[in-house]
Amino acid sequence: MKSSGARKRPPVTVSTNLCLLLSFGICAAISLALLSSRSVDPRADEVAQTTQTRLDERRLENESDSIFATDVSSESGISKSEAAAKRCATVEEMGEVFERGFVEPSLRVRGLIQRHFQVHGAERVRSLPPEQFCRRGFVIGKAFQAGFGNEMYKILTGAALSIMLNRSLIIGQTRGKYPFGDYISYTSHAFTLGEVKHLWHENHCVKKYGRDLAVRIDDFENPVKSGVLCSNWIRWKQPIIWFQGTTDAVAAQFFLKSSHPEMRKSAVRLFGDPGKLDERPNVFGELLRVLISPQRDVAEAVDWVIKSGSDPDISLHMRMLMNRSVRAVRAALVCLQKAIGNLHHTVRPRVVLISDTPSFIKEITPHIHDFAEVLHFNYEHYRGNVSVQANVLHSRDFRSKDWGPAPRWVAFVDFFLASRAKSAVITGAHRRVGTTYAQLIAALASANRLDDRSSNKSFSFLSSFQSNLLSDGLKNQIGWGHAWNRFAGPLSCRKQTDQCAFTPLMPPAWWDGTWQSPIPRDIRRLQAYGFRLSDDGTVDQQHLNSYCKSRKKYVITTSIAQM
Numbered sequence: 001m002k003s004s005g006a007r008k009r010p011p012v013t014v015s016t017n018l019c020l021l022l023s024f025g026i027c028a029a030i031s032l033a034l035l036s037s038r039s040v041d042p043r044a045d046e047v048a049q050t051t052q053t054r055l056d057e058r059r060l061e062n063e064s065d066s067i068f069a070t071d072v073s074s075e076s077g078i079s080k081s082e083a084a085a086k087r088c089a090t091v092e093e094m095g096e097v098f099e100r101g102f103v104e105p106s107l108r109v110r111g112l113i114q115r116h117f118q119v120h121g122a123e124r125v126r127s128l129p130p131e132q133f134c135r136r137g138f139v140i141g142k143a144f145q146a147g148f149g150n151e152m153y154k155i156l157t158g159a160a161l162s163i164m165l166n167r168s169l170i171i172g173q174t175r176g177k178y179p180f181g182d183y184i185s186y187t188s189h190a191f192t193l194g195e196v197k198h199l200w201h202e203n204h205c206v207k208k209y210g211r212d213l214a215v216r217i218d219d220f221e222n223p224v225k226s227g228v229l230c231s232n233w234i235r236w237k238q239p240i241i242w243f244q245g246t247t248d249a250v251a252a253q254f255f256l257k258s259s260h261p262e263m264r265k266s267a268v269r270l271f272g273d274p275g276k277l278d279e280r281p282n283v284f285g286e287l288l289r290v291l292i293s294p295q296r297d298v299a300e301a302v303d304w305v306i307k308s309g310s311d312p313d314i315s316l317h318m319r320m321l322m323n324r325s326v327r328a329v330r331a332a333l334v335c336l337q338k339a340i341g342n343l344h345h346t347v348r349p350r351v352v353l354i355s356d357t358p359s360f361i362k363e364i365t366p367h368i369h370d371f372a373e374v375l376h377f378n379y380e381h382y383r384g385n386v387s388v389q390a391n392v393l394h395s396r397d398f399r400s401k402d403w404g405p406a407p408r409w410v411a412f413v414d415f416f417l418a419s420r421a422k423s424a425v426i427t428g429a430h431r432r433v434g435t436t437y438a439q440l441i442a443a444l445a446s447a448n449r450l451d452d453r454s455s456n457k458s459f460s461f462l463s464s465f466q467s468n469l470l471s472d473g474l475k476n477q478i479g480w481g482h483a484w485n486r487f488a489g490p491l492s493c494r495k496q497t498d499q500c501a502f503t504p505l506m507p508p509a510w511w512d513g514t515w516q517s518p519i520p521r522d523i524r525r526l527q528a529y530g531f532r533l534s535d536d537g538t539v540d541q542q543h544l545n546s547y548c549k550s551r552k553k554y555v556i557t558t559s560i561a562q563m
Contacts, residue, residue, distance in 0.1 A: 088493035091465055091474065091484070094515040095501030097277045102505060105272055105281035106450055112270065113163065113286055120168045121189040126199060134205035138196060138240045139165060142172030143179040148411055149436025150247035150481065151179055157246035159287045164255060164266040165234055167241070170196060183298050183412040187291045197560055213560045214238045221245035223528035225556065230530065230548035232260040238557060248436055248481035249284060253509030257539060259548045275512040282505045285443030294416045297386035301413040302420070304384060305377050312375055313349040314339050315418035315445065317438045319429040320357035327466035329364050332428050335464040335500035339424040340372065342458055348373055352421065354414040356404030377417055379410045419444040428464035434483025434503060443505050461503040470496035475519060483507045489517025490535065511537020
């Protein structure tokens with residue numbers, strides 16, 4: 001039994017003092033060593049932080065299932081108010097959430113697309129008996145031969161909408177020709193408008209079943225009249241729906257915030273929860289994989305570049321608008337080295353270079369030759385069929401600064417060449433990074449590699465920013481077609497150094513993520529659609545519901561003869 005009295009301290013001798021000093025010295029040395037190793041290797045902190053983040057994510061998922069509960073971002077486990085306390089983030093910090101896996105969500109969407117076209121594809125629907133065919137609904141995706149990225153998004157939006165509404169897809173033609181039809185083949189899953197008109201007449205849909213082949217039009221670029229947020233499109237009765245003005249990834253994702261639960265549910269089924277940026281499927285890449293392929297002449301030009309070698313490891317796309325920039329070259333090289341560092345067992349990787357500015361290719365190529373094999377489509381040296389055909393898509397003087405001096409058909413060879421990348425696509429620019437063209441290259445490249453699940457987990461879409469683009473943060477990444485627009489608000493740090501950031505394969509349409517914040521221009525634009533958006537991107541559902549109840553309802557239709 002312990003004594004309750006105080007123990008008498010033994011006298012301290014010189015030898016005892018020496019031992020104590022030695023002990024303290026050893027302990028201090030060990031402590032310093034531990035602190036030193038901790039500062040050199042922060043992985044322990046990262047593991048602890050990741051573990052806590054996952055716990056927070058689960059807690060947040062259990063707390064709320066509301067698609068409008070945007071004050072909390074599930075991908076980081078912290079609220080926007082907590083993020084505001086940190087004040088801002090760099091582009092690389094913003095992109096960390098996109099480094100994580102998109103494989104499982106994309107595989108889910110791939111299965112959804114396959115099942116949709118099995119039921120609603122042209123092969124099955126055209127053979128239905130008249131009483132069934134005449135009850136069918138369609139969505140038309142109609143594009144013109146302007147910028148490839150913007151125009152292709154019109155078709156992709158139509159395809160996405162056909163899935164959300166359980167309708168068949170029509171790909172519009174102009175004077176009997178598909179958009180970019182000289183260079184792109186389109187899927188047999190889609191109808192042409194001419195075939196639908198013929199089948200409608202052949203099955204006596206008007207006379208026997210009283211159903212006129214009317215087209216209901218909604219113009220996304222006219223927010224006062226658009227019903228994208230306030231109308232339940234699933235209940236629309238018109239045989240054909242045409243969603244106009246959908247030149248980027250945003251329009252189709254607007255249905256994620258529809259005032260109608262039925263529409264929101266259908267959109268979430270395809271696009272996923274907008275608040276979970278780390279679980280976003282590659283929807284448009286999966287659709288591209290099904291809908292388009294290169295025409296034979298274009299495919300031969302791609303093979304001419306690759307020759308007998310393997311597919312490229314990395315593609316670098318730089319939209320320089322005929323400008324020269326040493327900073328852009330330097331930042332792109334750093335980003336390229338980062339992508340190469342993620343490769344495994346590759347001694348000399350193959351890198352595809354594409355740009356609207358020939359001088360950029362000449363400037364950067366010598367720097368890459370030291371550590372990689374450079375692939376580039378030099379159309380002036382190519383003598384395949386596609387280069388000698390007379391076509392209407394040659395470069396036009398008034399768009400040469402925007403599209404570059406090369407003939408238009410070169411952009412399609414570049415597109416399908418770059419989308420063969422096995423491991424990464426890098427995008428950079430003179431002004432705004434992550435154009436629709438670059439987005440679709442990365443989306444298709446990722447979808448092409450999804451069959452090999454082990455390699456696809458390391459597939460990356462990277463954005464290269466030179467520091468002068470970030471003097472005001474991402475503030476100048478305006479335009480809904482650019483990948484970083486939804487991060488351009490006050491949560492983006494000013495005066496950043498060069499950045500090489502993981503980039504969303506499907507650019508978000510809303511501001512639900514931790515580091516997402518809108519610019520004033522977009523706050524004003526959302527007001528026209530009936531949405532009240534706060535400075536941190538939080539939406540007001542009650543205001544939308546009130547707006548939708550009070551607004552004038554527009555039903556704009558046209559006859560099929562005017563299409």
